[in-house]
Amino acid sequence: MTEDATHPTTAGPPIGIGDLARHSGCKPETVRYYERIGLLPDAARSEGGQRRYYQRTVRRLTFIRHARDFGFSIEAVRELLKMADHPEMPCDEVDAFAKHHLAEVESRLQRLAALRDELKRMVTQCAGGRVESCRIIEVLSDHRLCHQRGEHGGAMR
Amino acid sequence: MTEDATHPTTAGPPIGIGDLARHSGCKPETVRYYERIGLLPDAARSEGGQRRYYQRTVRRLTFIRHARDFGFSIEAVRELLKMADHPEMPCDEVDAFAKHHLAEVESRLQRLAALRDELKRMVTQCAGGRVESCRIIEVLSDHRLCHQRGEHGGAMR
DNA sequence: GCTTGAACCTCTAGTTGCTACAGGGATTAG
DNA sequence: CTAATCCCTGTAGCAACTAGAGGTTCAAGC
Secondary structure, X not given: OOOOOOOOOOOOOOEOHHHHHHHHOOOHHHHHHHHHOOOOOOOEEOXXXXXXXXXXXXXXXXXXXXXXXXXXXXXXXXXXXXXXXXXXXXXXXXXXXXXXXXXXXXXXXXXXXXXXXXXXXXXXXXXXOEHHHXXXXXXXXXXXXXXXXXXXXXXXX | OOOOOOOOOOOOOOXXXXXXXXXXXXXXXXXXXXXXXXXXXXXXXXXXXXXEEOHHHHHHHHHHHHHHHOOEOHHHHHHHHHHHHOOOOEOHHHHHHHHHXXXXXXXXXXXXXXXXXXXXXXXXXXXXXXXXXXXXXXXXXXXXXXXXXXXXXXXXX
């Protein structure tokens, strides 16, 4: 992906790293980090050497932040970006990627839903009681959770 | 929390760090790490200096792993354990904890559910197509996600 | 009772994904 | 033109583990 000042829509003047970060919900340090590890291309520079960005990069960074927020690892994001950068490729890889992550996402969802239910129950029923009657602690101690709903998951690779 | 060889049920002989780890779905290194940072008490030792554990610790470690898996930070887990260790305490703190985390958990749930739907759609519809028609990449690029479903979340404090 | 191999010990260093300085230069509003 | 703000590079720190080096202990089989 390269910078393109002649983009038809919303081209405007290039923006600085701070604005880019603000638009995508992260910090300038994070942007520089992504550039360093190659998720973002080397930015164009002003006369004085400061980074200048166009809309393409806002979109790319937004993509990265969403994918990270969904729990994809940096390496998984790198894969996704490679696919997004080559839209003429057949879909097989994205498809395989989806299959690989679907089960993991579903198991996380179920476990999170169980936690939400417990938190909800507590907020509505717990006021004034004592810790011994709080089921959240019981729920977290219950080993059957593992077998009922799949193993502990780490980051998505 | 101290080790108690005289626990009535399932007392049996003490177990080593490897068995403890296996029972709780983590590695010996992680157990030693938790001991070092004070989530687990200093373990009893064999004559030769190896760690020996009783059922209490299996339960405590299971609790910790579940809480971590649900996305609670180590410091959040420390809070929860403090509450679990003092069941005579009034419930207020656990209640406050629940309130504080409920919104975060719900927003994560919604975003994860959106991702699951996309992954599912892809797995069923995408075979044989090309990347340009894969909506997962579109969805991840769409900034409206942020405003519709809450901001990007980090670890739960 | 002895051997042997797996499991364990401590200590240190590496990993991932950022985040926070320090010590300086660039840009821009007034 | 100057002050405030932004940005630069480089390094170091953080959370939450994970992996190794180099040595010790345990327990099962003979």
